[in-house]
Amino acid sequence: MPFAHTAEAVRAWVDGWTVSRGAAEPVPHAWGFTVDVGAPGHVMRHVLHSADEATVRKVTEHSTAPGIWLKAFVPPERLEPWLAPGWHLAGGAGHLMSAPLPVAHGRDLTGTPDGYRIDTWTRAGVTRVLVRTADGAFAARGQIAVTGLVAVVDQVETDPAHQRRGLGRLVMRNLTAAAAEQGAAKGVLGATPEGRALYETLGWRELAPLTSAVRGPGS
Known part of the structure; x- marks a missing residue:
């Protein structure tokens, strides 16, 4: 909706x-x-x-x-x-962008590219996704806060050395899946000029x- x-x-x-x-x-x-x-x-x-x-x-x-x-x-x-x-x-x-969230069906851990590992955790209403290299170096991250039926995506970033490897999409898929599991039906976020292109490929539209x-x- x-x-x-x-x-x-x-x-x-x-x-x-x-x-x-x-x-x-x-x-x-x-x-x-x-x-x-x-x-x-x-x-x-x-x-x-x-x-x-x-x-x-x-x-x-x-x-x-x-x-x-x-x-x-x-x-x-x-x-x-x-x-x-x-x-x-x-x-x-x-x-300012918005999108309907997918129906809850579990998180996409299988889509993690070779050479990376992904961790997620939720605390105080905020779910965080962290992607690291096999040796533990930072690669990408993001977080999402659920307030009722709405989830707000925040602080999505990919280290420049690890861009163009699908990590941003991986982070977003897992964030929105986690929010859907918590009952959120739609998302909203504030996008930078650089982030807008990524979000549009995932179905987000500018408000x-x-x-x-x-x-x-x-x-």
């Missing part, structure tokens, strides 16, 4: 992301949500489910400490001129552009 509208997907993404990262409960506002993250360089984030110039200007003018992030579902070229002084774009043109901005130090 698809999301009824983008705002519903945004809320689901925020809820799952906070579980995935162990962040604080999202605080709702008329324009979106604020989340205390508490990490160096990422103290908190504002997520605007509907962005316009007046709202972005107000939020960024009142957020003056370094390490505050903003996520808005508009293209970078639209967001950038709305930012208050001291803010800058970060990460390029991202994408909205996703642009990031950050308040820089000493500004």
Whole structure:
């Protein structure tokens, strides 16, 4: 079942992301949500489910400490001129994406390429998949948080030395299978420009552009 509208997907993404990262409960506002993250360089984030110039200007003018992030579902070229002084774009043109999850049928451990091994574990509502070489070196990873019928994919990455070997697809198949086993029926994620191509091959579709901005130090 698809999301009824983008705002519903945004809320689901925020809820799952906070579980995935162990962040604080999202605080709702008329324009979106604020989340205390508490990490160096990422103290908190504002997520605007509907962005316009007046709202972005107000939020960024009142957020003056370094390490505050903003996520808005508009293209970078639209967001950038709305930012208050001291803010800058970060990460390029991202994408909010969604897909129905497969019916639970077990995890695809048999698809692991020769020379690699895969491990999965679940703790505090988050399932993690780790792919390593035969001698234990990091190759790829990802995690997924299930909140009711929705699962949020997060932090999928493949080491550059191990790209183009199907490891990203392997991670995603196992993450979504694990989420389906836990009762999730649809997924949502925030994709980088590089990750979008992988997700599209797996049936994920863009719901909205996703642009990031950050308040820089000493500004």
